[in-house]
Amino acid sequence: GAVVSQHPSRVICKSGTSVKIECRSLDFQATTMFWYRQFPKQSLMLMATSNEGSKATYEQGVEKDKFLINHASLTLSTLTVTSAHPEDSSFYICSAKSRGGDTGELFFGEGSRLTVL
Amino acid sequence: AQSVAQPEDQVNVAEGNPLTVKCTYSVSGNPYLFWYVQYPNRGLQFLLKYITGDNLVKGSYGFEAEFNKSQTSFHLKKPSALVSDSALYFCAVTGGSYIPTFGRGTSLIVHP
Numbered sequence: 001g002a003v004v005s006q007h008p009s010r011v012i013c014k015s016g017t018s019v020k021i022e023c024r025s026l027d028f029q030a031t032t033m034f035w036y037r038q039f040p041k042q043s044l045m046l047m048a049t050s051n052e053g054s055k056a057t058y059e060q061g062v063e064k065d066k067f068l069i070n071h072a073s074l075t076l077s078t079l080t081v082t083s084a085h086p087e088d089s090s091f092y093i094c095s096a097k098s099r100g101g102d103t104g105e106l107f108f109g110e111g112s113r114l115t116v117l
Numbered sequence: 118a119q120s121v122a123q124p125e126d127q128v129n130v131a132e133g134n135p136l137t138v139k140c141t142y143s144v145s146g147n148p149y150l151f152w153y154v155q156y157p158n159r160g161l162q163f164l165l166k167y168i169t170g171d172n173l174v175k176g177s178y179g180f181e182a183e184f185n186k187s188q189t190s191f192h193l194k195k196p197s198a199l200v201s202d203s204a205l206y207f208c209a210v211t212g213g214s215y216i217p218t219f220g221r222g223t224s225l226i227v228h229p
Contacts (some may be wrong), residue, residue, distance in 0.1 A: 006160065034216070043207065043221040044161075093160050097215070105151065106209075106217060108160035 002028045004096050006109025013084055014117055021079045021112045023094030029074040030096035034106065035067075038091045050077050084116040119144040119212045123220035130198045131228050138193040138223045140182075140208030150191040151209040151217065152182055161207060167191060178202070198227045 003026040013019050023033055032051050036044040050056040050071035058064050066088075068080040077096075081088050091113050095106040120143045130136045142148055149168050153161040165176025172184040182193045193206060203226050209217040 004160075041224075044219045046216075049216060091158070095161070105149075105163065105166055106161075108153070108162070110160040111158065113158065 002026075002096075002098060002107040004030075004094065004107045004109045006094050006112055008112055009110060010113045010115075012115045012117065015085055016083055018080055018082045019084055019114060021081075021092055021094070021114075023077045023079070023096070023109050025075045025096045025098070025107070028096075028098040028107075030077070030098060031074065032097045033071055033077040034095045034097075035069060035077075035079050036093045036095065038093060038111075044093065047079075081114065084114070086116045089114055089116045119210055119218045121208050121210050121218055121220035123206075123208055123223045125223050126221075127224045127226065129226050129228065132200050133197050136195050136198045136202070136225065136227070138206050138208075138225060140191045140193065140220060141189050142191060142208070142210040143189065144210050144212035146212050148191075149211045149215075150182075150184060151211075152176065152180070152191075152193050153207045153209065153219075155205040155207065155222075164193070164206075198225075200227045200229055203227045 005024045007022045035047045038044050047062045048056045048058045048069050050069045052071050052074050056069035071077040093111040094109045122141045151166045152164040155161045165174050167174045167184045175181045180195050205222045207222050208220040211217045
């Protein structure tokens with residue numbers, strides 16, 4: 001099946017610093033990638049949808065300047081958490097939809113656990 | 118707007134017994150329905166999907182799900198549970214937007 005690689009899997013940073021998380025589709029072209037945030041024992045909260053070569057579409061309540069998303073190529077999307085604070089600590093998961101994948105099936109990365117001290 | 122309801126936060130079942138994890142949905146038009154499984158500190162893994170065709174869909178690890186249009190349900194089932202099936206299960210639906218909506222998740226605990 002299609003593989004999505006997410007890196008890093010765990011990151012610890014100091015408050016005020018920025019952290020970048022990468023999401024790569026390894027064996028397919030992902031025209032659309034989604035970024036989710038998951039709190040403990042809760043469902044996935046869609047943060048934004050990114051399409052290759054265009055600006056990301058953010059969900060209501062998600063700060064664009066806080067969570068910078070770039071989808072520069074058909075195989076890479078990045079999420080940068082800027083000026084991180086402890087409340088940004090969470091599990092972030094990316095997923096990708098392949099080109100021509102019009103049934104909505106998503107391929108997920110393994111997630112990145114961010115801890116802000 | 119599309120939505121998914123997983124009415125049970127947790128399902129407990131003894132190993133070897135059949136299991137059911139419930140899911141109902143609401144969507145405009147034809148639904149595309151999915152089940153994913155998440156193990157601790159991991160991403161989601163695809164289990165199965167219903168797009169069209171037979172209402173009974175078979176997926177990975179012996180799981181299956183039945184699409185019931187009249188009841189707008191897509192319950193996940195397995196005839197004989199394993200302890201290793203213990204995980205968090207998510208139901209998802211997409212409609213015309215092709216952006217999936219996920220349920221809140223159901224924690225399945227299989228007791229030895």
